Amino acid sequence: MDFPIFHLDLLGNRALIAIIAVLHVIINHGLAVGMMPLVAAMEWYGHKKKDPRWDNLAYKILFVCFIITTTVGALTGVGIWFSASLVNPYGIASLIRVFFWGWFIEWIVFITEVCLILAYTLTWKKWTEQGRKKEHIMLGFALAFFSWVTMAIIVSILGFMMDPGNWLTDPSLWNGFTNPIYLPQLSFRTPLSLMQAGIIAIFLTLFFTHRDSFRYEALRGLGLWALCFTPFMLLGGWWYYSAVPETMQENLSVSLLTLEFAEWHDKLLYIIVAMLVIVLIVAQMAIFRPRYLPKWILVIPLLAVIWTTGHFERVREFIRKPYIIGKYMYANGMRVEDYPLLQRDGILAHATYSHPLTEEEKAIPQGKTTPAGKPLTEQEIAELQGHLQHGKDVFMNACSRCHTGHGVNSVNQHLRRMYGDGPWDKESVKSYMENMHGAQPFMPPFPGNAKELDYLTEYLFHLEENKTKIKGAQTSGVTVNTPAPKETPAREDAQ
Numbered sequence: 001m002d003f004p005i006f007h008l009d010l011l012g013n014r015a016l017i018a019i020i021a022v023l024h025v026i027i028n029h030g031l032a033v034g035m036m037p038l039v040a041a042m043e044w045y046g047h048k049k050k051d052p053r054w055d056n057l058a059y060k061i062l063f064v065c066f067i068i069t070t071t072v073g074a075l076t077g078v079g080i081w082f083s084a085s086l087v088n089p090y091g092i093a094s095l096i097r098v099f100f101w102g103w104f105i106e107w108i109v110f111i112t113e114v115c116l117i118l119a120y121t122l123t124w125k126k127w128t129e130q131g132r133k134k135e136h137i138m139l140g141f142a143l144a145f146f147s148w149v150t151m152a153i154i155v156s157i158l159g160f161m162m163d164p165g166n167w168l169t170d171p172s173l174w175n176g177f178t179n180p181i182y183l184p185q186l187s188f189r190t191p192l193s194l195m196q197a198g199i200i201a202i203f204l205t206l207f208f209t210h211r212d213s214f215r216y217e218a219l220r221g222l223g224l225w226a227l228c229f230t231p232f233m234l235l236g237g238w239w240y241y242s243a244v245p246e247t248m249q250e251n252l253s254v255s256l257l258t259l260e261f262a263e264w265h266d267k268l269l270y271i272i273v274a275m276l277v278i279v280l281i282v283a284q285m286a287i288f289r290p291r292y293l294p295k296w297i298l299v300i301p302l303l304a305v306i307w308t309t310g311h312f313e314r315v316r317e318f319i320r321k322p323y324i325i326g327k328y329m330y331a332n333g334m335r336v337e338d339y340p341l342l343q344r345d346g347i348l349a350h351a352t353y354s355h356p357l358t359e360e361e362k363a364i365p366q367g368k369t370t371p372a373g374k375p376l377t378e379q380e381i382a383e384l385q386g387h388l389q390h391g392k393d394v395f396m397n398a399c400s401r402c403h404t405g406h407g408v409n410s411v412n413q414h415l416r417r418m419y420g421d422g423p424w425d426k427e428s429v430k431s432y433m434e435n436m437h438g439a440q441p442f443m444p445p446f447p448g449n450a451k452e453l454d455y456l457t458e459y460l461f462h463l464e465e466n467k468t469k470i471k472g473a474q475t476s477g478v479t480v481n482t483p484a485p486k487e488t489p490a491r492e493d494a495q
């Protein structure tokens, strides 16, 4: 726990990553990985048929992708780094240690991809005039290849986070890279990207062509493209769907989670089927009834593709819980193997920073009394606030990666749902938190010691009385904790 904790109490930290990452995935899959081979194929087809209209359409579609991928696409790519390292520096740090060379190569591949898309777009007109069409088409396919390689590397990291496989016992980059979910997920995402590109290209074609025979020819061709990758998407999706339970269910010891997990896992299936239905409808319209394909109707499948992709990523994130790296590190950034130490010493003994309560956060409601009904003395207030400070620090370290105080997935709302408007019973809340992993196995076990459980419970009660938004390090700043007192045993393995 060596980093100050960034926290957004309204949307939640998860939403920050999710918004940026989903936008990035949609652009990356639909407009880069899937679209570059499609554009190159259209250019090739136009050249083969000596029909400049195909060439023209391909160029216009490429131009749209060029603008979006090099701006929003590239920025959200960097945005994932920024947001992920703000929200879970421990997770990203472990991943960098394992995948250093993977990312290093990915970086070179990405730079190559950017150079290629620049070259491909900017030389299009000139090389066409100079009769260097074949070379230009090759450039397009090279770009398509490099776009896919970036995905092929990153998907391995996503698979690793879900299930590191034999890396846990034999940690090497290769074992991490070839994790059990890698190939199934790649086999799903690849045709998914190609098919999505088909749907997006159909949409763009309606803007870039007139109501004439070429439009219908183009729509038919693009419809066929989308359709032809659909069976592969289905097969890949099925492989992915069946690879997930085998490996993930091993993680799940408790029956409740198995239920919860099964529900989310089924959602994955619905999403795959929903995508399939969307493509079938659009593609068959494009192929057989291109005249009846109005622009506005295509907004629906376009939004549906975006929605299902976003939801797909959310399900993927959910079924990974309570871990950020399967069986190795919990989502709160603490390693599974460090738990015995943390539960013995307490997490605060190992936390470098404290997140000071602001004046509003620590305000205690007027008229609060002791359990015996007496007004609190100043000394008691100061003592309570001391506890609340520890409670906040426990909450920030143990809960705030997934919960807010009063926003999305608010811990206060959960407690109100469970225990009513109050007054709550301290012992019940405490014993729930003590057994939180047993009750909801997608939450990690409580990482701290008994004293910290008390502080946390007091703090959770306080959140019920004081609805001020919890301030993260970016607002409240941090104080550096003094070294742990002497009686705290040092880490044995550090000696």
Ligand code: HEC
Pocket: 321, 322, 323, 331, 332, 395, 398, 399, 400, 401, 402, 403, 409, 411, 414, 415, 418, 433, 436, 439, 440, 442, 443, 444, 446
């Ligand atoms: C890995 C992410 C994660 C962490 C860390 C986490 N939770 Fe949760 N928690 C969840 C999710 C997800 C839910 C369920 C949300 C839903 O059902 O809508 C949940 C539900 C709850 C509930 C309601 C449980 C129920 O049975 O309905 C409580 C109370 C709760 N969390 C408290 C905490 C506290 C306190 C901490 C810190 C000690 C914590 N959680 C840490 C993810 C997490």
